[in-house]
Amino acid sequence: MELTPQTNEGVKVEPKNRRSFLLALFGLSGAGVSALLAVPLVRFVTYPLRRRAAANTWSEVGPVQDFVAITAPVAKTIMLERRDAWQTTSSQTAVYVLPSRAGQFRILSPICPHLGCSVRWVDDQNKFICPCHAGLFTADGERIAGPPPRSMDSLEAKVEDGVLKVRYQYFRQLVSSKETMA
Amino acid sequence: MTNQPTSEPTDKDNVVTRLDVWLDRRTGIDSILHETLDEPIPGGARWAYIFGSGLLFLFVSQIITGIFLALYYVPSADHAHTVVSYIVKEVTSGSFIRSIHAYGSSGIIILLVLHIGQTIVYGSYKGRRELLWLSGCILLALMLGMAFTGYLLPWDEKAYFASAVGTNLIAEVPLIGPPLQQLIRGGNQMGTLTLSRFYVLHVFVLPGLLISFIAAHVFFFRKAGAAGPIEEDPIHPRLPAVPFYPRQVAMDAVFAVVLIGILAAIALKTPMDLGPAANPADTHFLPRPEWYYLPFFQWLKYLSGHWSLIGGILLPAVLALIFAALPFFDRRLERRPWRRPIVVGAFLLFLVVYVSLGVASHRDDAKDPGVAEQMHKQEEDAKAFMQQPFVPEAAAGSPAAALASAPPEVVKGLALFQAGSCNSCHGEAGIGTAAAGPLTGVGQKYTDAQLLALLRTPDSKMINGGMMPVDLKQDDLEALVAYLRQLH
Numbered sequence: 001m002e003l004t005p006q007t008n009e010g011v012k013v014e015p016k017n018r019r020s021f022l023l024a025l026f027g028l029s030g031a032g033v034s035a036l037l038a039v040p041l042v043r044f045v046t047y048p049l050r051r052r053a054a055a056n057t058w059s060e061v062g063p064v065q066d067f068v069a070i071t072a073p074v075a076k077t078i079m080l081e082r083r084d085a086w087q088t089t090s091s092q093t094a095v096y097v098l099p100s101r102a103g104q105f106r107i108l109s110p111i112c113p114h115l116g117c118s119v120r121w122v123d124d125q126n127k128f129i130c131p132c133h134a135g136l137f138t139a140d141g142e143r144i145a146g147p148p149p150r151s152m153d154s155l156e157a158k159v160e161d162g163v164l165k166v167r168y169q170y171f172r173q174l175v176s177s178k179e180t181m182a
Numbered sequence: 183m184t185n186q187p188t189s190e191p192t193d194k195d196n197v198v199t200r201l202d203v204w205l206d207r208r209t210g211i212d213s214i215l216h217e218t219l220d221e222p223i224p225g226g227a228r229w230a231y232i233f234g235s236g237l238l239f240l241f242v243s244q245i246i247t248g249i250f251l252a253l254y255y256v257p258s259a260d261h262a263h264t265v266v267s268y269i270v271k272e273v274t275s276g277s278f279i280r281s282i283h284a285y286g287s288s289g290i291i292i293l294l295v296l297h298i299g300q301t302i303v304y305g306s307y308k309g310r311r312e313l314l315w316l317s318g319c320i321l322l323a324l325m326l327g328m329a330f331t332g333y334l335l336p337w338d339e340k341a342y343f344a345s346a347v348g349t350n351l352i353a354e355v356p357l358i359g360p361p362l363q364q365l366i367r368g369g370n371q372m373g374t375l376t377l378s379r380f381y382v383l384h385v386f387v388l389p390g391l392l393i394s395f396i397a398a399h400v401f402f403f404r405k406a407g408a409a410g411p412i413e414e415d416p417i418h419p420r421l422p423a424v425p426f427y428p429r430q431v432a433m434d435a436v437f438a439v440v441l442i443g444i445l446a447a448i449a450l451k452t453p454m455d456l457g458p459a460a461n462p463a464d465t466h467f468l469p470r471p472e473w474y475y476l477p478f479f480q481w482l483k484y485l486s487g488h489w490s491l492i493g494g495i496l497l498p499a500v501l502a503l504i505f506a507a508l509p510f511f512d513r514r515l516e517r518r519p520w521r522r523p524i525v526v527g528a529f530l531l532f533l534v535v536y537v538s539l540g541v542a543s544h545r546d547d548a549k550d551p552g553v554a555e556q557m558h559k560q561e562e563d564a565k566a567f568m569q570q571p572f573v574p575e576a577a578a579g580s581p582a583a584a585l586a587s588a589p590p591e592v593v594k595g596l597a598l599f600q601a602g603s604c605n606s607c608h609g610e611a612g613i614g615t616a617a618a619g620p621l622t623g624v625g626q627k628y629t630d631a632q633l634l635a636l637l638r639t640p641d642s643k644m645i646n647g648g649m650m651p652v653d654l655k656q657d658d659l660e661a662l663v664a665y666l667r668q669l670h
């Protein structure tokens with residue numbers, strides 16, 4: 001470890017004793033440099049913490065005027081976009097838009113709460129009928145008969161800039177209360 | 183911070199002193215600090231000596247910003263541009279960090295020139311400093327390699343085409359040129375393997391070598407001692423020596439603050455831009471390297487035929503060898519620059535030629551209206567791209583990506599698969615869930631007719647699993663089968 005330069009033989013080096021003042025000076029410049037770099041670096045790393053709130057889980061269903069005059073449930077295919085940082089995974093799925101009641105739009109998931117088949121709207125019977133085990137639901141999605149343990153699941157809906165939007169979610173099957181699945 | 187053994191701490195000592203003593207007993211920190219900070223400088227501290235530590239400071243800054251950038255970067259030709267654009271447009275402070283890193287490389291090149299210039303003008307490579315100089319030459323080459331490999335990583339138009347030109351040059355190397363080029367590119371053409379190779383060089387190989395050679399450089403420097411001012415004897419200094427700490431350290435610290443301040447100001451004012459994604463089919467793009475490689479690029483334009491081998495490869499190689507061998511043939515201990523007109527003059531000549539070539543390159547581009555227009559368009563394209571919001575990439579395996587070019591029948595089948603909620607049991611793209619098995623590979627197991635039959639009337643095993651007959655029109659069923667067939 002001893003690296004005494006041979007070029008400096010005999011030169012007596014006196015360490016200075018003004019350390020505390022200079023230490024403060026170096027501390028200050030060190031703090032300046034690190035603040036300049038550290039603040040952005042910390043913000044850079046912690047970006048995912050702030051990102052979550054902004055995540056958009058709403059899918060467009062269609063323009064509101066398409067649904068204001070409907071008298072029976074209408075099936076609509078929506079695009080589900082799941083954002084994973086710089087990637088998106090998209091898939092399509094169907095939802096039912098119900099006739100609005102007091103200006104409130106209601107949207108149902110077509111997935112049967114029994115075993116997950118796709119419930120159909122049967123116009124001539126004015127009912128939702130599940131083709132798999134003949135689960136029966138009213139035009140509002142209320143359970144009437146059959147193996148399904150609960151009514152059809154409603155989804156959160158909102159209108160933004162004249163566009164009806166839905167927050168699509170999956171719910172646990174075979175249980176009598178509506179539980180979202182992560 | 184004394185040479186004497188540390189005395190027993192007493193209650194009267196303040197906390198800092200007691201901590202210092204405690205630490206020193208266990209680490210020997212005081213003698214290490216003494217060794218580091220009390221490096222004698224003949225003739226005392228000078229502003230002329232700040233460039234070496236400035237380089238070290240910028241290198242550390244590059245390491246830090248580089249590690250942080252790696253948090254988001256993916257070295258793959260199909261993702262690199264998306265992730266860099268994500269860093270720049272979405273991640274908080276992303277553009278700033280990337281700019282500090284990208285401009286930092288330019289800063290290092292400038293400091294390298296200043297550091298080498300100071301060494302040459304002061305003749306501080308003389309007097310048993312050959313290894314110090316050689317390790318410095320290797321560091322210079324490694325840094326140029328870092329700049330070259332790092333430039334490709336954003337995979338935008340200019341990165342791609344500049345690196346294509348740069349690696350084209352390798353093919354000119356006598357005898358081993360073409361295979362060497364293939365080795366570096368990972369193939370005949372630029373591609374995702376090129377990016378992987380550059381990434382590995384930029385992130386693992388070159389930084390590892392740099393750290394080793396920086397250690398060697400500092401070791402040789404300490405062994406030989408600071409050379410001091412130009413009138414000083416480089417082997418047996420006569421001037422009174424002043425320790426490195428505190429005056430030289432203070433100057434170095436001020437310089438570090440100035441450096442990071444300049445970088446931050448530039449990064450905030452003109453963030454490093456990112457152009458549109460590399461499109462190898464774009465035949466109009468005019469590649470231009472980063473400014474520090476521009477003079478060499480211009481130089482190559484003057485050469486044609488076998489002159490490009492002589493001027494483009496052999497001449498630079500010979501110049502580099504002469505440069506590296508400088509302390510071996512310039513052995514006089516004379517250090518005053520006016521007494522060493524050949525070495526100092528050659529260096530100045532090199533600088534003049536280097537700058538003139540750079541200027542000539544800009545002038546050529548401005549003079550030709552076609553070129554000027556294209557360069558302007560490229561700049562505008564990059565600006566426009568920076569203005570656009572970030573567009574996420576469709577994930578591989580997501581139906582949108584997989585089916586972008588699928589036949590319409592398959593797309594229709596997918597819509598039926600999803601509208602029928604088949605995916606709620608069989609999973610997205612038929613990968614299977616807890617409720618029902620995967621459908622991937624059914625195309626290999628069954629014929630179309632068998633699949634159609636199974637969909638219409640599932641077998642008992644399927645029915646027990648909860649599968650229901652699919653009640654669709656014939657052509658819809660066929661579309662569904664077409665979709666199922668291509669699942670894999």
Ligand code: FES
Pocket residue numbers: 112113114115116117130131132133134135146147148
């Ligand atoms: S899945 Fe709907 S009734 Fe059984």
